[in-house]
Amino acid sequence: MKDPYKILGLNKGASKEEIREAYRKLARKYHPDQYVNNPLSDLAEEKMKEINWAYNYLMNEAPDRAGGSNNYGYNSDSRYIQVRDLINRNRLLEAERILDSIGSRDAEWYFLKGIIYMRRGWYDQGYRHISRAAGMDPGNEEYRAALNNMAYQASSYRQAGRGMEGDGCDACDVCTCLLCSDCCCECMGGDLITCC
């Protein structure tokens, strides 16, 4: 069994307050929102489980709640469903082949194409395609959430750097936390972080 203190980066005998603080920091770092459309999301999920386990173990709570799932929403075209399924299983080449064979280029098409680009590391094309989808179908929340999420990830990277400058910068911490809780309530509806 792994040492739960080590997992949370704490010394043995840390107080409950310290445990809560460490947990909050780590949960923010490995939260699924931070790994949306990231090919390493499964590893982050493992890490998140480990952190949850350590936290619950130390706080003497019942272990593990159900984790968030990263399934996409619904769509009527069966080929789109197939493409989404392949993307979820990281079979990007097949997904792209099917997508390219579809004649009509609607918002959903641009969205899925954008997601494939994102997974491949082609963030610029990814962002352009998803923006285009959101422009074609402004009412679609999934498209908008994907764009917001990219902006959120980039900004939380900047916040992390700022938080390290000099001696602790609490204002930034608060800001990241707000952003994070805001986003996790909006997109996930999950309760992985106890603070939101």
Next chain:
Amino acid sequence: MSFLFGYVRPCKEELKVKEYNMFRAVYCGLCKTLGQSANQLCRLGLSYDFTFLALLLIALDEEEPRLAQESCLANPFRKKAVVKRNRHLEYAADMSNIFTYLKLVDDWQDEHSIRALLTMPVFYLPVKAGRRRYEDKYNFFRELLQELTALEASQNNLLDKSADLFARIMTGIFTPDYIEGEREKRVLRFLGYNLGRWIYILDAYSDLEEDLDNSNYNPLILQYEYRKGEGLESFKKRIQEPVEFTLTYTLSNLAKGYELLELHRYKEILDNIIYMGLYRVMRNKLEGSDGKGERSLQNTGTE
């Protein structure tokens, strides 16, 4: 285009003295290993980027690196802590030599750069030795560089596509064969990809002026369709926002990969490089108020 190196560096003023000394010890260790790899001139190829590679690989190793107090050519009278030669330093030195050599060959073929031709022999022997040891990697890099040259010759106008080839070279550099864990390998590959992508795009941005003047290939000029008479400054202004966004997003992914690694040491230094050093180098290059920008790290973060 040419790859200026040295983008991957810590933000010195935010390091503690203790941490700075540890960084120096790895830097000097790599320098010495390069010197031993064949001839002293190889040290010319030393860059911060490969120091970062060595630092990261040593940080991932459970075994504590051994230190020695040594003096060196640059500083003959003062002894300093130096990390003793180990397999990570050897690997980073070999990669540095191979990569520098391939770049020189490429520059010579591409631009008939006399400087490249004259520098090549320095790296010839160490590369010949390294090639046998890293046959697969050598061929992998060579093929990708050739593909990149071909893509540039065909005036490819997709930034992502050109960056992808360079990024893939970096996946090779960041995954030494001796790393066996699949999980660790996957993360390192991802980290290398994003670092390579970031370097390539940032370099393209830094080279805009030179490339416009000389009508060289530059994916940004093509993707954002530089208009004749538009002028460098207004073009930069036009593209800065999307370029900065894609670069920052790339760094955020690099950081995501990094956070999934299990480090045994150097966390403060690596955190510093990833969250502050890279970001500041990028900001300075994007603001571009300082020509080549190499000294710009002195100006601390006003945004």
